[in-house]
Amino acid sequence: MRLVGQALTRAITPEQINDNRGNGPLRRTAEVRNVDEEARTVEVAFSSETPVARWFGDEVLDHGTGAMDDTRLRNGAAVLWNHNMDVQIGVVESARVDSDRVGRAVLRFGRSQRAEEIWEDVVDGVIRHVSVGYFVRAITTEERDGETDKVTITEWEPYEISLVSVPADASVGVGRSVGEPPEEGGDEPANTEPQRETAETAETRGSGMKTKIIRNANGDLVRAKVDENGEIIEVIEILERASETQALVQRGTQAEQQRTADLLELGEQYSAQSLAAEAIRNGTSVDDFTRSLLDHVAGNGGSARSGGNQPLDDDAGVIGLTDDEARSFSFLRAFRALANPHDRRAQEEAAFEFEASRAAEQTSNREAQGIMVPADVLRRALNTSTSGSAAGDTGGDSIASDLMAQSFIEMLRNRSVLLGMATPMGGLVGNIDIPGQASGATGYWIGEDDDAPEETQDLRQIGLSPKTAAAYSEITRKMLQQSSLDAEALVRRDLARALALTMDAAGFYGTGTANQPLGIKNLTGINAVIFGAVQPTFAELVQLETEVSADNADVDSMAYIGNAKFRGHCKTTEKFGGSNGATIWEPGGTVNGYRAEITNQVIDGDVFHGNFADMIAAMWGGLDLTIDPYSNSKKGRLRIVAFQDIDFAYRNVESFAYGADAP
Numbered sequence: 001m002r003l004v005g006q007a008l009t010r011a012i013t014p015e016q017i018n019d020n021r022g023n024g025p026l027r028r029t030a031e032v033r034n035v036d037e038e039a040r041t042v043e044v045a046f047s048s049e050t051p052v053a054r055w056f057g058d059e060v061l062d063h064g065t066g067a068m069d070d071t072r073l074r075n076g077a078a079v080l081w082n083h084n085m086d087v088q089i090g091v092v093e094s095a096r097v098d099s100d101r102v103g104r105a106v107l108r109f110g111r112s113q114r115a116e117e118i119w120e121d122v123v124d125g126v127i128r129h130v131s132v133g134y135f136v137r138a139i140t141t142e143e144r145d146g147e148t149d150k151v152t153i154t155e156w157e158p159y160e161i162s163l164v165s166v167p168a169d170a171s172v173g174v175g176r177s178v179g180e181p182p183e184e185g186g187d188e189p190a191n192t193e194p195q196r197e198t199a200e201t202a203e204t205r206g207s208g209m210k211t212k213i214i215r216n217a218n219g220d221l222v223r224a225k226v227d228e229n230g231e232i233i234e235v236i237e238i239l240e241r242a243s244e245t246q247a248l249v250q251r252g253t254q255a256e257q258q259r260t261a262d263l264l265e266l267g268e269q270y271s272a273q274s275l276a277a278e279a280i281r282n283g284t285s286v287d288d289f290t291r292s293l294l295d296h297v298a299g300n301g302g303s304a305r306s307g308g309n310q311p312l313d314d315d316a317g318v319i320g321l322t323d324d325e326a327r328s329f330s331f332l333r334a335f336r337a338l339a340n341p342h343d344r345r346a347q348e349e350a351a352f353e354f355e356a357s358r359a360a361e362q363t364s365n366r367e368a369q370g371i372m373v374p375a376d377v378l379r380r381a382l383n384t385s386t387s388g389s390a391a392g393d394t395g396g397d398s399i400a401s402d403l404m405a406q407s408f409i410e411m412l413r414n415r416s417v418l419l420g421m422a423t424p425m426g427g428l429v430g431n432i433d434i435p436g437q438a439s440g441a442t443g444y445w446i447g448e449d450d451d452a453p454e455e456t457q458d459l460r461q462i463g464l465s466p467k468t469a470a471a472y473s474e475i476t477r478k479m480l481q482q483s484s485l486d487a488e489a490l491v492r493r494d495l496a497r498a499l500a501l502t503m504d505a506a507g508f509y510g511t512g513t514a515n516q517p518l519g520i521k522n523l524t525g526i527n528a529v530i531f532g533a534v535q536p537t538f539a540e541l542v543q544l545e546t547e548v549s550a551d552n553a554d555v556d557s558m559a560y561i562g563n564a565k566f567r568g569h570c571k572t573t574e575k576f577g578g579s580n581g582a583t584i585w586e587p588g589g590t591v592n593g594y595r596a597e598i599t600n601q602v603i604d605g606d607v608f609h610g611n612f613a614d615m616i617a618a619m620w621g622g623l624d625l626t627i628d629p630y631s632n633s634k635k636g637r638l639r640i641v642a643f644q645d646i647d648f649a650y651r652n653v654e655s656f657a658y659g660a661d662a663p
Contacts, residue, residue, distance in 0.1 A: 506648070527547035562606070
C-alpha cells in the first residue's frame with residue numbers, strides 16, 4: 001500500500017468502491033439538454049469517459065460496447081429528486097451510448113405535485129443539473145509513477161438518474177466529495193474534508209458495524225448494518241427486491257421478443273424484410289415501424305405541387321422499355337390503327353405500340369379492351385429532341401416545349417387537385433392491404449407494486465381494390481392524321497384532363513358502392529362542420545381546422561379545397577367586422593395561412609380541409625385506350641375512351657374535415 005499525494009493506492013475491489021464508506025454507489029453530474037414541453041421529457045448526457053478524481057485514483061467510465069449495463073434504465077428506472085428514493089418525479093424513457101462515447105437518456109416527468117413543481121423549474125431553466133447513480137461491476141487499475149492511479153470501470157450499471165439542486169463539485173464531479181477509502185487499520189490517510197456521516201453510521205461504527213448497500217442472500221438490494229467481514233447484521237431498508245428485478249427483466253425480455261416477432265411478421269407480409277431488420281437493430285417500436293412501412297409501401301409522398309410526391313416507381317406494369325422507346329410510343333399511331341383495322345399500313349406503323357401493349361397486359365395481369373399503354377410510357381415524357389426522330393413518326397417534327405416534356409402521369413396530376421395532393425401508389429397488381437393504426441396507447445392509474453395492464457396495439461388493414469374510371473375525349477379525323485409532337489401532346493393532355501375530372505369527382509363524393517371509390521365526404525367519422533349559410537364565415541373555416549387539431553391530426557401541410565364561388569366569396573368578405581378590409585382570401589392564395597386549392601368539382605358551398613397527404617391514390621397497371629368511331633361519325637369525329645383502374649384509401653379519417661350548409 002502506498003500514498004500518492006492524497007490518494008490511496010491499493011488492490012481496490014468493486015465492492016469497496018460501491019461501499020464508498022457508507023455513502024453508497026458513486027454518482028456523476030451533468031446538465032439538462034433538450035426540453036420537450038409537449039411530451040414532458042428532457043434529454044440529458046449523464047455520463048462520459050472524462051476522468052474524475054476519486055479516493056482510489058482517477059476514475060474513467062468505459063463507454064465501449066457492453067461496458068454499460070443499461071438493463072435498469074431500459075426497464076423504466078426511476079428519476080429522483082436529489083437522489084431521494086422517496087421522491088420519484090419521473091422515469092427513464094430511453095437510454096443509449098452514442099458514437100461519441102457519451103451516455104444519454106430521455107427522462108419523462110410524472111404529474112405528482114412535486115414532479116410538477118420540478119418540471120416547471122426545469123422548463124424555466126431554474127433546475128439545470130442531473131446526476132446519475134451507478135454500481136461498479138468490474139475494474140482495471142493502471143499504476144502511474146508520480147501521480148494517482150488510473151482506474152477504468154470496465155463494467156458498470158446505472159440504476160437511477162436524479163435532478164439535483166446543487167451540482168457536483170466541478171473539480172471532482174461527484175455529489176459531495178471524492179469519497180473515502182475503506183477502513184483498514186491505521187494506514188488510512190488523513191482526510192482533508194470533514195467526515196460526513198449519518199447518525200445511523202456514527203451510532204454503529206463504535207461497535208464495529210457500518211451501514212452498507214448490499215445484496216442479501218435472496219438477491220434483494222438492501223441498506224443494512226454489516227460487521228467487519230461484510231456480513232449483514234440488520235436490514236434497515238429494502239431498496240429493490242430481486243423478484244421485482246427478475247419480473248422486470250422477464251417482462252422486458254418478453255416485450256422485446258414480441259416486438260421482434262411483430263416486426264418480422266410485418267416485414268415479411270409487405271416484402272420489407274430489410275426494413276424490419278433495421279427496425280429491430282434500432283429498437284424501433286411496432287407503432288413507429290407501421291408508420292414508416294406505410295410510407296415505404298405508399299412511396300412516402302406529399303404534395304406534388306410542393307415537390308413532395310415521389311414518382312410511381314413500382315415495377316408492376318413496367319415492361320422494360322428504354323427511354324427512347326417509351327418516349328416514342330405514339331397514342332396517335334395506336335388510334336389510327338384501332339380506327340382502321342383493315343388498313344395494312346396503319347397496322348404496320350403501329351406494330352411497336354401493339355407489341356408493347358401485349359407485354360403490358362401480361363405484366364399487369366389485365367386484358368385491354370383496346371390497347372394498353374405501358375407504365376413505362378405513362379411515366380416518361382415525350383421525345384422532344386429536335387435533332388431527328390428517335391423512333392416512329394413523332395420525333396423531331398416540332399420544337400420542344402415544357403408541356404410536351406411532361407409525362408402522362410404528370411399531366412394527370414396537374415389537372416387533378418386530389419391526385420396532386422394525395423400520396424400516390426402506382427403499378428399495382430391485384431387487391432392489396434396496407435397497414436394502419438386502429439387505436440393508440442392507453443393510460444392507467446395503478447397502485448403501488450401493481451402492474452400496468454398489458455395492452456396490444458390494434459392494427460388495421462387498409463384495403464385497396466381496383467375501380468375502373470372511364471373518360472373520353474374527341475378528335476377529328478384530320479387531327480388523327482397528324483404526326484407532330486404538338487398533336488400528340490394535345491391528345492394526351494385532353495385525355496389526362498378527362499380522367500382527372502372523373503377521378504377528382506370520385507375523390508370528393510364517391511359513394512364506395514356501385515364500382516366507385518369512397519370519397520372524402522362519405523368517410524365514416526369525418527369531422528363535419530355545418531355552415532350557417534351557403535358560403536362559410538371565417539370563424540366557420542377556422543372551426544374546420546379546430547376539428548382536425550382536436551384529433552391531433554393537424555400538420556403544417558394542411559389545405560383548404562373549394563370551388564370558384566368559394567374563392568370569390570373569400571376575396572370579398574372580411575375576416576371580422578372592423579378588420580380594416582382584411583379579407584378571408586390572403587395574399588399568396590392562402591386562407592388563415594393554409595394553401596387553398598380551387599376546383600369546380602366541389603359543389604357550391606362545400607369546403608374540404610385537412611392533411612390530404614393522408615389520402616392514398618392507388619393506380620393499377622397501364623392505361624387502356626379504345627376507339628369509338630360511330631357515336632359522332634356524322635361529324636367526322638372519333639371518340640377516344642380511356643380506362644384507368646384506381647382506388648382511394650385514407651390513413652387517418654381524423655385528418656379530414658368537411659363543411660357545408662345545412663341540408
